[in-house]
Amino acid sequence: MSAEYLKEHINDRFSLVHAGNGDVSVFADDVIAGLRSKPKQISPKYFYDDKGSELFEKICTTPEYYVTRTEASILKEHSREIADANSDKSLVVELGSGSSIKTRYILNAFIKNTTPVTYVPIDVSQILVQSGNALLREFEGLLVNGIIGEYEHALEIVSQVYKQPKIILFLGSSIGNFDLKYAEEFLKKISACTNKGDSLLIGFDLVKDENILNAAYNDNEGVTAEFNLNLIRRINNEFGVQIDENNFEHTAFFNPQKSRIEMHLISKCDQSFCLNGSGEISFRKNETIHTENSYKFTGEMIKALAESAGLSIQNSWKDKNNYFELCLMGK
Numbered sequence: 148m149s150a151e152y153l154k155e156h157i158n159d160r161f162s163l164v165h166a167g168n169g170d171v172s173v174f175a176d177d178v179i180a181g182l183r184s185k186p187k188q189i190s191p192k193y194f195y196d197d198k199g200s201e202l203f204e205k206i207c208t209t210p211e212y213y214v215t216r217t218e219a220s221i222l223k224e225h226s227r228e229i230a231d232a233n234s235d236k237s238l239v240v241e242l243g244s245g246s247s248i249k250t251r252y253i254l255n256a257f258i259k260n261t262t263p264v265t266y267v268p269i270d271v272s273q274i275l276v277q278s279g280n281a282l283l284r285e286f287e288g289l290l291v292n293g294i295i296g297e298y299e300h301a302l303e304i305v306s307q308v309y310k311q312p313k314i315i316l317f318l319g320s321s322i323g324n325f326d327l328k329y330a331e332e333f334l335k336k337i338s339a340c341t342n343k344g345d346s347l348l349i350g351f352d353l354v355k356d357e358n359i360l361n362a363a364y365n366d367n368e369g370v371t372a373e374f375n376l377n378l379i380r381r382i383n384n385e386f387g388v389q390i391d392e393n394n395f396e397h398t399a400f401f402n403p404q405k406s407r408i409e410m411h412l413i414s415k416c417d418q419s420f421c422l423n424g425s426g427e428i429s430f431r432k433n434e435t436i437h438t439e440n441s442y443k444f445t446g447e448m449i450k451a452l453a454e455s456a457g458l459s460i461q462n463s464w465k466d467k468n469n470y471f472e473l474c475l476m477g478k
């Protein structure tokens with residue numbers, strides 16, 4: 148393992164690798180560059196400070212956000228079958244693991260086939276420490292080797308460190324946060340870190356009625372709006388500035404031409420501020436910061452993505468409403 152990775156031994160069953168990208172200066176440089184670009188944009192990975200991760204968990208429980216409960220219902224029904232199709236594996240890697248709540252279905256099924264199971268959750272958020280500890284209390288036959296860092300660095304570590312057969316999970320339709328070109332590239336990166344016989348389980352949110360999509364990102368309680376606006380709070384905290392979050396407003400809408408939900412922060416007035424000697428960053432009234440895309444997939448889009456990465460779809464499951472599809476892929 149390269150020296151830039153710091154390994155922390157938490158206890159006999161829990162270790163953490165810090166893959167060195169929670170760096171405040173990287174956040175600062177990326178935010179300044181994003182606010183200087185036209186149109187203004189900030190990567191959705193920056194939503195997930197402690198407060199952002201907490202708000203995301205709250206979004207998952209809103210009645211409008213069907214994504215989590217739908218994927219959970221598919222996992223609940225099919226985890227046994229998925230584990231049996233991967234009975235040679237005791238290594239479960241998860242990209243963007245968050246609270247790992249849905250992952251429990253998979254871990255439970257794998258542990259029934261073999262113990263110990265080594266779980267490698269990967270996330271930029273410190274939420275991983277809490278969720279790792281909770282899993283260890285729940286599952287005696289589990290070892291947790293977490294990686295706090297970005298997907299790409301973490302995948303490099305995974306291919307250097309783990310040589311045994313593995314299944315890689317990428318749930319929550321997080322793949323939809325990449326633009327389609329990068330989603331292809333990303334699948335190629337995952338594919339490069341897998342060997343013949345390894346599996347990849349990916350969740351895809353499907354195209355559906357626009358009203359259902361728009362409601363999911365505009366919940367009545369305003370949790371998604373708070374999640375989006377938390378980015379302004381994070382900028383304030385990390386730069387030590389006081390941008391007035393009331394000068395921004397959440398908006399999210401389905402863009403049918405691009406098959407994606409777009410989330411933006413709209414500037415409610417002309418305003419300007421400086422960040423760490425960045426020079427003046429100015430906004431016109433109604434100018435937006437594009438904060439997230441969530442692509443919605445069709446079967447054809449999923450097939451094309453898999454093919455472009457040299458992966459074949461071995462099995463797939465949908466819920467009864469055809470809202471969500473979980474695909475098991477391999478080389």
Ligand SMILES: C[S@@+](CC[C@H](N)C(=O)[O-])C[C@H]1O[C@@H](n2cnc3c(N)ncnc32)[C@H](O)[C@@H]1O
Binds near residue numbers: 245246249270297
């Ligand atoms: C949409 S949430 C999904 C969480 C969980 N997988 C689920 O299905 O509910 C995305 C998760 O990925 C993490 N994340 C986002 N961008 C990341 C990146 N570039 N590298 C590593 N983790 C990332 C976030 O911290 C968050 O926990």
